[in-house]
Amino acid sequence: MAALPVEEVRSRVEADFDRIVNVLNKKIALQSISAKGITADHMKRSAEFVAEELSKVGVNAQVVQSHNPNGTPGAWEVIGSKIVDENAPTVLLYAHHDVQPVPDASAWNTDPFVGTVIDTRLYGRGSADDGGGIAIHSGALQALGDDLKVNIKVFVEGEEEMGSPSFIPFIEEHKDEFDSDVIIVADSGNWSAEIPSLTTSLRGNTDIDVHVKALHHPVHSGQYGGPILDANTLAAMLIASMYDEHGDLAVPGVASEDPIGGLQRDMDEATVRTDAGIVDSYRLAGTGSLAARLWTKPSVTVIGFDAHPVEGSFNVISPETTFRLSLRTAPNQRPEEAQEALAAFMVEHAPFGAEVWVDKLDNGMGWAMDPNAEATKDAMEAMEEAFGVAPVNKGEGGSIPFIPELQRIFPKAQVLVTGPEDPKANAHSPNESISLPSLKNNVITEALLLDKLAK
Ligand SMILES: [Zn+2]
Known part of the structure; x- marks a missing residue:
């Protein structure tokens, strides 16, 4: 089966x-703001538009309403498929239609x-996040047409x-x-x-109250x-004990990783x-590449601290305090495990034998791609062919909760995280935009990738 040139x-x-x-322009005009009501008519219209556009490129698409965990009506979702051969690999294409x-x-x-359009960029809410993802899927399927050799499943979400x-x-x-062999999540972006x-990895997160x-x-x-230190000072000592002299977090059992797939x-x-x-x-603070420190090493932030405000403070030794730690975990570590290690460290390092106890709060799993998977290599090749330059992998310090799910x-x-954004896209901010030359290359990339995945 010869690959398409x-x-x-x-x-x-x-x-x-x-x-x-034009798909993108019509999508922007629909004002699919899920914050104005996930179940509302404007979101249903947005889903119907996406289903219609996907139908035009051969997908048997329909709009269905989801249900919340408590049974109440949820988002207007677009699902669909294009089955070409029962024995061929199946690829699930993900994007979201809300903005x-x-x-x-x-x-x-x-x-x-x-x-x-101003210069090379198209401005508008949802032009990149994630109208761009919908445009990429639509363009790639149209480009392949009857040459498509993988089965396609589609999920375009209405409440991301x-x-x-x-x-x-x-x-x-x-x-x-x-159910599919490869999932392409077109909701992130390029270097x-x-x-x-x-996008190679996402950190997880976990919180504790100490x-x-x-x-x-x-x-x-x-x-x-003198002999009695106040609870705030003791808490500060406890917080400081998590770090070595370089500012690296040094809590045994809290894992640290190198950038997934190497650092280009x-x-x-x-x-x-x-x-x-x-x-x-x-x-x-810290050592090693800045990328590792931002993407794959753990980090702790004190996000809350109960202490008397400066205004109105008086000469008293505070008997007890509570602070909340937010721990960003290495992509592959289970957050429960990191949480346990951090909680144990806090209790073991109680300064001067102060009483220290911990409440364990929420956990969110991180995610890492498999850099050695065939699909990953196919994606890298497709990117290089389409853009004419080698790809530069990037991680995310934050989370995209639905990807680990x-x-x-x-x-x-194999989950592949791609997408239309770049550092100038201003997703979630005023003047959101998409680079049109980049969009074109993203469409070419996805078409080439789908073609390669057929083998
Ligand atoms: Zn998005």
């Missing part, structure tokens, strides 16, 4: 590109709901921007229909408009200060400093 695929996508951009709200249209340079409340029951209900990427108690009641700091290019420190708004004198429900499937 890249130039053939490119010319088909070129010929279809006006249609693809982020526009709280302040005056912060935009263009009408957020009218697709507007609301945290996918009915996602798990919906997927479990449709488990047999969605830049010119350099393609797979209680520190030294006294049964408050006492006067003049009378008892590190994050640029100057860009990170500017984007995060770091003061000039601050030296970045997909992986959990379909453990044998």
Whole structure:
């Protein structure tokens, strides 16, 4: 089975590109803001539009309503399939049709709901996140047409921007229909408009509340200060004990990983400093590549601390306090395991024998792609052929909760995280946009990838 030549695929996508951009323009005009009501009519219309567009490229698509875990009606979802050969591999294409709200249209340079091209970019809410994902799937299927040699399943979700409340029951209900060898999640993005990427990993997260108690009641700091440290100081000592002298987190049992699939290019420190708004004198904590520190090593943040406000404070030794730790975990570590290790460390390192106890809170699993899987290699090859440059893998320090859920429900499937965004896309912010040359190359990539996956 000869693979389609890249130039053939490119010319088909070129010929279809006006249609693809038009799909995006119509999608932007639909204002599919799930925050205005997941079950509302405007979301149903948005789902119907997507189903119609997918039907035009050969997918047997329909709109169905999901149910929340409590049984109430959920999102308007688009599901569908295009079966070409019972014995061929099956690929599930994921995107979401809902978009982020526009709280302040005056912060935009263009009408957020009218697709507007400026230079090489198309502006509009949902142009990238995730109208771009829908456009990529539509364009790739159109480019392959009757040359498609894999079976396609489609799931275009209607509530991703609301945290996918009915996602798990919906997927479990449709488990047999969605069963596939490869899942392409087109909801992330590239290193830049010119350099393609797979998203290789997501960190997990877990929270704990730590209680520190030294006294049964408050006492006067003049009378008892010295041998008795206040609970805030003891808590600060406990927090500091998690780090070594380089600022690396050093909690036994909390795993650390290297960037998944190797590191082709590190994050640029100057860009990170500017984007995060770091003061000039601050030296970045930890060792190793900046990418590893942001994507695959664990990190702890004190996200809450009960202490007396400065205003109205008085000379008293605080008897006890509570602080909340948010731990971002290495992609492959089970968050329960990291949580257990962190909780044990807190109790074992109680300064001066203070009473320390821990409440364990929520866990969210991370995710890592399999860098050695055939599908991963196919994706990397397709990217290089389409963009003309080698891909640069990137991780995510945060989480996309539905990806580990997909992986959990379909453990044998290779999940590939791609997408239309680049660092200028401003997803979730004013002036969201998509790079049109990059969109074209993303469509070509997905068409080439689907073709390669047939073997
Ligand atoms: Zn998205």
